[in-house]
Amino acid sequence: MPRSLRDIDWTMLALLLFLLVAGVFTIYSASTTKIGNDYITEDFYLRQLIWIGIGLILVYLTLRISYSFFEFFILPGYLVSILLLVLVLFLPEIKGSHRWIALGPFNLQPSELAKITTMLLLSKIISKPNTGDWELLFKSFFVTIIPVVLIMLEPDLGTSLTFWVILFSLLAISDLPIYFLILILSPILSVVTSFFSIFLFIFFLIILIYILYRTRLSLIIIGLGAFFNIIIFFITPLIWNALRGYQQNRILSFIDPTRDPFGAGYQIIQSRIAIGSGGFTGKGFLLGTQKNLNFLPEHHTDFIFSVIGEELGFLGCVVLLLLLFFFLYRIACNLEKLKRKETKLITAGVLAFLTFQIFVNIAINLGIMPTTGIPLPFISYGGSSLLINMFAVGLVLKFVNEQSIFK
Template identity: 40%
Template sequence: MRATQRLAIHTFDWTLLGATLGIILFGLVVLYSASHTTGGAEPYHLRQLLWLLLGFAALGFGVAVPYRTLDFLAIPAYGLSLLLLIVLSILSAGRVERWIDIGPFSLQPSELAKISLVLIMARVLADRPTERLGLRDFLVPGLVAGVPFLLVLRQPDLGTALVFGAILVPMLFWAGLPERALLFVLSPVVGLLASSHLPAWIFYLVALLIVLLSMRSSLTFAGATLGVNMLVGIAGPILWNQMKDYQQRRILTFLDPGHDPLGAGYQIIQSEVAIGSGGLTGRGFMEGTQKGLSFLPEQHTDFIFSVVGEEFGFIGCVLLLFLFGLLLARILLIAARTRNRFASLLVIGFFGYLSFQVVINVGMTLGLVPVTGLPLPLFSYGGSSLTTTLFAIGAVLGVGLRKRRY
């Protein structure tokens, strides 16, 4: 018994847990500041503390439950998440709605869908032998990820829908899908982006053809890849016309924040002003003017990184990014060291969705990507996001404890 306890203490990833707690504590400090503006005080930090109680329980559950049990729960969890997304779609009835009210609490089904997609994808891909993976093996995982993608996109919530892609791609790569198959899957995304400008789209197709020739691809594969990219390129303008007005404005504002400085561009401009005004060491705790005068929108959720930049400066931003980098590096290390295929894929799935949200949220506040509404994991205010993220980290820690098992 004592030997088992010593082994658990030795194999437990204390660095990952420490990085997690460091991000949470830093987040509570920033939330306290973000709660106090000229318009009054909203106790976001106190509410976040209450959510932390549930979050730490979820983390403990993730550590304690064997990954074989998670394998068993994959299908029920996936089914439940789809059911909740369908119920939300029915209840919203054409309105923009992303939460289901359950008494005094609000549940965001898309957060559960992220976890359940990782579970079901790990189960699906673990059953496929690595030496025989091909393009056909992408079809089932693609369908599995495509259903929640479309349901979340209908809310509409493009940012969260893209997270499902961020889960799918690294898990396919980790499972052993060949580079050619990944090219077939990913190249249409680039083609869709290039389709907004005809010369760029033609240049992209020529470049893609050169890549296919350099890979010595078969005529069938090259034709199929080019054909899909051409179809996607033709569909691009059609999809643009089908997008909501606010989604079009976000993309146009990303390309040129001055396009709508009092509307969609306001968020990006104020965020950049806040971060830029912080300098090296920041204005000081509780001293942010963009935050204090409520110029900075959603400063406790989507744009909380801007508060870090304004009040703690470049040093504070680097410290926070270091903690996130340490957290993600430890997750990746656990995935590489884990012998069990399902468990390794599980960890990579969590790595994909956490790293994507960090990159997109930080990039959004810097004006590098369009405004998506994705929270900064463990840092932004929000109970559903905090609880599911802590469960994911708990599951990773649990895999790390058992990484030598097959």
């Protein structure tokens, strides 16, 4: 079924292209080294160009193909991703974890595929009419927890957190009563406060009960919620103390890798030195000196922002942030415009995970958040995440385009 592409959001597409081109240049610089007067460049930028080409074709196809076609593949796609996530655990390690499936010259990252399929399935579940709140909550939680557990086993904390962000943003966008969201978040806060002080917890509990009371929830639900949180508060230290020292350390390092100065801690400091030494104007394209210190090989992937910071300085960083901001702003504007429930949910999910990944990646590079291994969307080298992100953007462009047609 041919469709008009007249009403496409050209601004958004242009911003996307800007970001991709900026990415290729940065990858080029990140994989260039200088020996004496010779410059040597690895071919990552060429491969990224190929990925971008494939990605643009994917965007075009997404715009052309009817959504009912995609809809048909949502459940099978989800199941295939789960299967791949199980499979990847049994394959040999690549770079120290079970994140990739080696396919000839390329490494496929099934968690990226699972990200989009889970999001599409969640949108379908949540947008289904006449679903009770509890049923909806239970189903969407179930759909999310499976890939999350599998990805935690790889282990890849960063990507598994992305799934929670997607779930929460979809639930937040849906008209699920606000107290559900508060109830979902409250146990996390209880666990956190249990490591600080009981007064903090009591303070938190009073606020929780007050908010729930104001939403006119039945006293039974409020009581259950409070009781559940109290149990969590008291049980957390018990579980924690039952763990052996090395187990505690392992969990702490999982949450905060900087505790290991010889691993992630060293990377973060080096990233901070690189970005900090860039100053206001930077050292100039290709002229960075810190990028070749031994905290490679994440330079062209997770730590690519540090190369921009070092070579293009504060000015470069701000330009990139503006590009990224306007791109996200554009998606947010489109989100407002969209009317159909499912398209709105999907767009919200795309916006949420892109925002999350951009924020977390840059925050890690700046050393204000623990490292978790998240690439910078559209900029970092990596086929799997680039294709999935471009497909996601393609969906948003498609929804906007089609909405105008049927207006």
